[in-house]
Amino acid sequence: MPKTALILFAHGARDPEWAEPMRRVCACLHEQAPDRRVELAFLEFMKPELRACAESLLAEGFERIVVLPMFIARGGHLKRDLPLLLDELRRCHPQALFELGAAIGEAESVVQAMARHALALVDG
Structure with missing residues (x-):
């Protein structure tokens, strides 16, 4: 089994506070799976880039x-x-395997969690 890491890939923003929810997700993953390597990377404005x-x-x-x-x-x-x-990473590092997950917001469990949160907000 190849040595595997997970990169949480976010857009990035000029305001450093914007990344706090992603940092919290990363921290939760570290707590829940301390033996797994999880990093956070950004498309623009923040470091590290992907x-x-x-x-x-x-x-x-x-x-x-x-x-x-x-x-x-x-x-x-x-x-x-x-x-x-x-594609660029694959060309530069043909020995490595890069896999792309679907956008997290498209996962049914995330959609359901957002719906539960919205209802809880309305229901007080």
């Missing part, structure tokens, strides 16, 4: 990198930008 994060993991001996987009839905960045970034 390429730097992936190359750092490869330098540590990880052979398989799963990229999970921390986006509500699959828009232009996930349809165009991310595939180009992954």
Whole structure:
């Protein structure tokens, strides 16, 4: 089984507080699965960017990198930008396996959690 890491991939923003929910998800993963390697990377405005994060993991001996987009839905960045970034990584590192997950907001469990939260807000 190849040595595997997970990268939570978020858009990024100029306001550093914007990334707090993603940092919380990353921290929860570290608590729930301390033996797994989980990192957070960004498309723009924040560091590390995806390429730097992936190359750092490869330098540590990880052979398989799963990229999970921390986006509500699959828009232009996930349809165009991310595939180009992954294609470049695959060309530069043909020995590594890069896998792309669906946008987290498209997972049924996440949709259901958002619906429960919305109802709880309305119901007080």
